[in-house]
Amino acid sequence: MRIPNRKNGQFSVDLETNLASLKLDNPVMTAAGTSGHGAELSAFFDLSKLGAVVVKSVSAYPWPGNPGPRLAPLAGAMLNSVGLAGPGIGAWAKDYLPGLRQAGAKTIVSIWGKTVEEYAEASELLAGRLDGIVAVEVNVSCPNLKAKSEIFSHSARATRAVIEAVRPIGIPIFAKLSPNTHSVAEVAEAAVEAGACGVTMINTVLGMSIDPLTASLDLGGGGGGLSGPAIRPIALRAVYELKRRIPEIVIIGVGGISSGRDALAMMLAGASAIQVGTATFSDPKAPLRVLGELTELCARLGISRLSDVVGYAPKGMKITSAVETLSDMKAEDR
Ligand code: DHB
Numbered sequence: 001m002r003i004p005n006r007k008n009g010q011f012s013v014d015l016e017t018n019l020a021s022l023k024l025d026n027p028v029m030t031a032a033g034t035s036g037h038g039a040e041l042s043a044f045f046d047l048s049k050l051g052a053v054v055v056k057s058v059s060a061y062p063w064p065g066n067p068g069p070r071l072a073p074l075a076g077a078m079l080n081s082v083g084l085a086g087p088g089i090g091a092w093a094k095d096y097l098p099g100l101r102q103a104g105a106k107t108i109v110s111i112w113g114k115t116v117e118e119y120a121e122a123s124e125l126l127a128g129r130l131d132g133i134v135a136v137e138v139n140v141s142c143p144n145l146k147a148k149s150e151i152f153s154h155s156a157r158a159t160r161a162v163i164e165a166v167r168p169i170g171i172p173i174f175a176k177l178s179p180n181t182h183s184v185a186e187v188a189e190a191a192v193e194a195g196a197c198g199v200t201m202i203n204t205v206l207g208m209s210i211d212p213l214t215a216s217l218d219l220g221g222g223g224g225g226l227s228g229p230a231i232r233p234i235a236l237r238a239v240y241e242l243k244r245r246i247p248e249i250v251i252i253g254v255g256g257i258s259s260g261r262d263a264l265a266m267m268l269a270g271a272s273a274i275q276v277g278t279a280t281f282s283d284p285k286a287p288l289r290v291l292g293e294l295t296e297l298c299a300r301l302g303i304s305r306l307s308d309v310v311g312y313a314p315k316g317m318k319i320t321s322a323v324e325t326l327s328d329m330k331a332e333d334r
Pocket residue numbers: 033080081082083084085139141142143144203204225
């Protein structure tokens with residue numbers, strides 16, 4: 001394998017990531033709801049090494065969530081209906097935030113609510129505790145709430161109202177969007193106009209699983225949200241199409257990423273940063289592994305500044321020596 005642009009045996013890759021007003025050391029994050037409430041992952045690796053840690057969605061008040069079973073493993077995917085169970089921001093901040101601070105994590109807090117007012121309350125409660133918190137991810141796309149609330153991000157108007165309600169918090173805001181609608185671009189535009197720095201996409205894909213032998217649903221909540229490798233092409237296409245339609249938008253790409261190659265593909269499609277979620281269930285070190293693989297892949301491809309590749313796919317790969325290196329790598333795969 002030839003490594004292009006090696007100087008003194010080293011090829012350094014600049015991983016710095018700019019998400020509008022939020023600067024991160026690298027683009028790899030955890031995905032909300034896939035690694036506990038916060039600090040649990042620090043038992044497996046140094047959380048300060050990631051670009052950011054996105055915690056499980058938390059609301060203003062405690063919420064019991066849905067009945068079990070809450071998870072159903074499927075081929076190449078996972079279906080879940082947790083129903084946003086959580087302790088509420090007060091208890092979360094007391095029990096989990098100190099561990100994140102101690103680990104040096106750049107924390108992004110995912111918040112949710114059943115109404116616009118509840119989102120406002122969640123952001124007000126968070127506003128007094130921002131030490132170590134670098135941004136808010138507003139989950140407007142949970143598929144598993146049975147209440148009257150629709151999925152907020154199926155409506156540009158509802159998404160705008162939620163982001164406006166959260167905006168007074170004064171730190172960068174990202175809106176986490178649903179793939180289960182045709183109006184992703186309108187919703188994304190509304191989120192940014194309302195004050196979001198960018199969007200995180202995609203949340204899980206609506207799905208269901210039935211055991212034919214017992215004629216029962218696999219999840220206690222009924223339907224659920226599908227995640228994992230099976231949804232990666234859906235996420236990639238959603239990111240690609242949004243970036244082509246709104247080139248200046250900042251996108252955090254998420255959906256089935258479990259390797260450095262998956263991460264690079266998502267960035268080529270248009271994501272400025274990426275999140276690793278379901279992969280963490282089978283490999284708790286997956287986010288850090290993906291970061292290592294992505295860095296090594298950049299070195300092999302001669303990508304000296306990772307941010308240069310964001311949205312590159314429509315133009316084709318013309319990065320230094322990439323064609324030669326890629327053919328070497330394809331040969332290795334055979
Ligand atoms: C849940 C929330 C989500 O945003 C999601 O994508 C899947 C599941 C939940 O808590 O049920």
